[in-house]
Amino acid sequence: MKLTDKTKKRLTLAGLGVLSVVLIVAIAAQFRTGTPADRQADASSAASDASVPSISAPGATGSSPDVSVPAVSAPDTASQNGSAKDTGDSSGTNQSIQAEVTKPSAPSAEAKTDPNRTPDGKKASKTDNGTPTADPSKPSTPKSGDKKDGKIYVPGFGWIEDNGGGGSGKTAGDMYENGNKIGNMN
């Protein structure tokens, strides 16, 4: 079948039209991730305005300004780490900031030569060239950023409540340099 120029033109335009729709959808998908955060930003700006601490100016008498200092408590970091036991020794002239740490004792000769098991008890299997290798063990801890049951895994802290993160910003329209330098950073 021979296509006329008119048909070719129509087919080309139709093809471009379909391509455009696909590209528009793809572009919209790229922008979609930022949209909820921006909306959230507007909503929470008002809330953050309301929570700005109120600090009153001093009177004309020159007395100390009445500034309330938020209580900054020092949580017991030991309880956070869980394993922060005091193993130090500060008595006498031989002191130590922690108990002496030693390497695990050497395995027996029998354990060292068993090709089916590593000396620390892990199962071993032979590779293609016949060399025994410890089987890769499943990681005992989750990966950074793993999510489960409404929690997110943060290395160093474990599973913590996942509130979804995001960002909420506001603009300080009056933050600009007017040229009058009043502070000192030297």
Place this chain on the structure above:
Amino acid sequence: MKRVISLFLAFVLMISVFLPMNAYAIGDGNVDGGGGGMGDGTNTDFWNTGDEGVRVTVIRASDHAVVTTPIDLTNKHPVIAVNFNKVCKISYTQGYALSPDTHSYDYVNPSQALPKIISTSGGNGNIAAIKSYFTDEQVIRSIANLTGMNFNVLINGQYKLLLEPIAYMTFGGVKYAMTATEAALFDQQLGGGLRSKMVSLSHKNLPLAMFLETPDLGYPAWVGSTTKAASDTDIISSLGLGIVRFSEAEPPTVGTTNYKYRVNTEVITSVTVRGGQSDPDSPVTVRFMIGGQTYTVGGVYYPDGDSQLAWVRWTTPSTPQTMTICVSVSGRGMASEGTITAKIVDLSGHDPPDPVADDRNNSYTASPVPNNAQKTSASWGVWCPSWHANWVWISTGEDSGYWEDTGWWDFNWISYSANLNASMNVTPDAKDPTASGKVLKSGYGINQATTARVSTSQSSAVTDAQTAVTYFPEFEYQSFWRLLEQTRSGYNAEFEFASNKYSTYKHRTHFTPIWMPDGSYTPYTYLEDCWTPAGMLSMNLTNSVTIRGSLWSDWHIAPVTP
């Protein structure tokens, strides 16, 4: 047809311009030429130039109190999975623990963009623009508005702005917002895990984005390298901060090379050890030579590139003197100080003179109550190594061989802290015949009860509060004072006046001057000598009684009853 193709190509070109592009660390222009890239620069660990901000907090100069909730300024619209709340460096210095938060991250976009904060070439070549921006009147007015602080109060010289660079980085596939201090604390929590991936950002360009040229707010001027990655300890103690002040900087506090101790006091003397790696295979041992005695301190381990505080607990001699403590390190490490000068002083022997009925002071005016430097909490930590086995088969022939351990040492950071809480109470002496509650007539005595409670997670490294000295308004809180007697020792110590030799009943009393005018009478007590590896804890204490009338009014002349 050609026209259609041209239109199509133009359309594709336009789309490619608007498509967002990610910049990854590998092969990216944000890598300096002098010391490595942004860690491993994988698609789970990366940072893009410009993903930065500044945390601003108002600090009261007199006592380093944090008086406003910090605000984070940025030119970006960061979407953050984990941040560490709005906590400033001073709060962390005072012992606040790092705490992750997954709520929405709050930030402020200035109308005039911030200057570039984090340089990628080591040090910070843009510091002049940063100074210009944050010392500008209108910028400070805006910060005052945002923090809720009155502008005139903010700039009256009693407050300072604490600035901290922030990086928005992806680590382990998670987007974080963190200051330099938070990065170092996080790295300690991970046993060096952040440093191993993001060293050029987290331990070099971020902390070196801002540091002090003049010591202030208890932080020293940075004199270390501005081109090499810093240790967690150095970042926490000295880097990642700028201060805008509206008065003079504080005089530098006494450094670790110049301790001032009291006689007969149990103290902790610390040095920082760094250099190479210290592990059980190649440990460092620190020796302190004090007054002819050598103290050997072990258990000092740290990973390569980091450091560890090492301390010795000892008791000062009973006579005032100046001592030189020599510090040596065996192994690959080096101590921050080779010699430490310790001045031992005796605070006793300055009791007020015997009060007499003829004492007069018609020109008395109340002096302001002293406000000495106080530190009520401290935190430090210990690197704890653990062996990470890695068994490799060494073949010695067909079907023969043995396992060889080619493992390495991992390091875990164990955090410790100490807190000091204390209270002081003055009351009229029990022998005062006319006292009522906290009201007494001048000339009678007062008693004092001071309690000092110390809590810590490492008791081997923390002494109890051992010294309390009370100063009085009639001596302008100087010239004469009373060294309190510790009536109960330990972490729940109690102090009272020592027995007064001028007291008829030898009571633990201090006589108010008979000329003291009516009104509030406020003794001041400085509690100190609670020693930790991170310095001494101390506290200012005051309490008052009310003077109403004088002892003379309780006396009269009358004929003796026959």
